[in-house]
Amino acid sequence: MVSVATMRMSEQAAAGVALQTGVASGEARDPNSPDTAVRNGNAVPVKASVENFSFYYGDFKALKSISMPVHEKRVTALIGPSGCGKSTLLRTFNRMHDLYPGNRYEGTIRLHPDNTNLLDPAVDPIEVRMRIGMVFQKPNPFPKSIYENVAYGLRIRGERNRSVIDDRVREALRGAALWSEVEHRLHDPATALSGGQQQRLCIARCLATQPEVLLFDEPTSALDPIATASIEELIHELRDKVTILIVTHNMQQAARVSDYTAYMYLGELMEFGETNQIFVNPKRKETEDYITGRFG
Numbered sequence: 494m495v496s497v498a499t500m501r502m503s504e505q506a507a508a509g510v511a512l513q514t515g516v517a518s519g520e521a522r523d524p525n526s527p528d529t530a531v532r533n534g535n536a537v538p539v540k541a542s543v544e545n546f547s548f549y550y551g552d553f554k555a556l557k558s559i560s561m562p563v564h565e566k567r568v569t570a571l572i573g574p575s576g577c578g579k580s581t582l583l584r585t586f587n588r589m590h591d592l593y594p595g596n597r598y599e600g601t602i603r604l605h606p607d608n609t610n611l612l613d614p615a616v617d618p619i620e621v622r623m624r625i626g627m628v629f630q631k632p633n634p635f636p637k638s639i640y641e642n643v644a645y646g647l648r649i650r651g652e653r654n655r656s657v658i659d660d661r662v663r664e665a666l667r668g669a670a671l672w673s674e675v676e677h678r679l680h681d682p683a684t685a686l687s688g689g690q691q692q693r694l695c696i697a698r699c700l701a702t703q704p705e706v707l708l709f710d711e712p713t714s715a716l717d718p719i720a721t722a723s724i725e726e727l728i729h730e731l732r733d734k735v736t737i738l739i740v741t742h743n744m745q746q747a748a749r750v751s752d753y754t755a756y757m758y759l760g761e762l763m764e765f766g767e768t769n770q771i772f773v774n775p776k777r778k779e780t781e782d783y784i785t786g787r788f789g
């Protein structure tokens with residue numbers, strides 16, 4: 494991720510700003526495997542591979558032959574101008590498009606290590622959503638207590654043991670950096686929380702079922718700067734535990750929180766790379782124009 498993103502990219506480069514990147518650590522698999530990518534000299538496993546993926550809303554082709562890796566326990570940002578297909582791609586990961594008739598997938602999205610094609614009609618979308626959680630733009634807690642919001646997914650999975658549920662709820666609220674603020678009011682309605690707390694509750698709700706991937710669709714666009722900073726900090730902490738994909742309109746946020754960035758335009762993937770490379774030394778002029786605010 495990039496620690497300084499407020500200067501124009503060309504100024505950053507000229508000033509020789511040393512941009513900090515998350516350094517891949519020793520969890521590497523075989524570097525020659527197609528499921529790994531070499532980063533900073535270390536192999537980073539791939540959690541999901543998007544392969545030649547296209548998506549149609551009826552006759553409209555919204556995504557065109559996208560291929561990219563999603564690295565394990567890293568944050569990947571999807572950026573690009575309005576309508577380029579960021580949300581369409583993100584929502585594909587938990588098969589949200591299945592809910593509407595006329596939508597059509599082509600190509601594959603494979604989840605590793607089991608190589609499951611998430612788009613295979615034989616793969617149950619409910620099972621996909623257990624493995625891949627989603628946090629939306631606006632916090633959307635259920636009209637239930639704080640505790641029940643987090644316990645919900647566990648109960649759906651059939652967990653009945655009260656002490657197991659208690660432990661998992663506590664662990665998920667801790668994981669979402671909310672525990673200390675709610676431990677004495679677990680049975681209050683979730684709607685009594687502030688917007689930022691509600692968003693962290695929605696993150697805890699996802700974490701309770703221990704997903705492998707978390708999808709964030711502009712998770713801070715409805716929040717004030719302080720709540721935004723706490724969600725960004727949380728995303729930074731969560732990347733040790735879970736693979737994250739985030740859609741954001743905010744270039745500085747993409748630079749701050751992500752390890753990898755995908756720049757999309759008109760349904761195509763224009764450029765994918767490490768975030769510091771994309772922000773400091775993009776290969777394509779279109780990417781540079783977007784990142785520097787000359788376009789979009």
Ligand SMILES: Nc1ncnc2c1ncn2[C@@H]1O[C@H](COP(=O)(O)OP(=O)(O)OP(=O)(O)O)[C@@H](O)[C@H]1O
Pocket residue numbers: 550553555573574575576577578579580581582
């Ligand atoms: N339900 C739908 N039916 C038909 N077309 C759609 C539908 N949803 C999105 N589109 C179209 O698909 C394209 C990609 O939309 P998408 O919402 O994925 O873009 P985006 O990059 O996330 O945009 P934004 O940043 O404005 O949210 C756009 O041309 C949009 O108009």
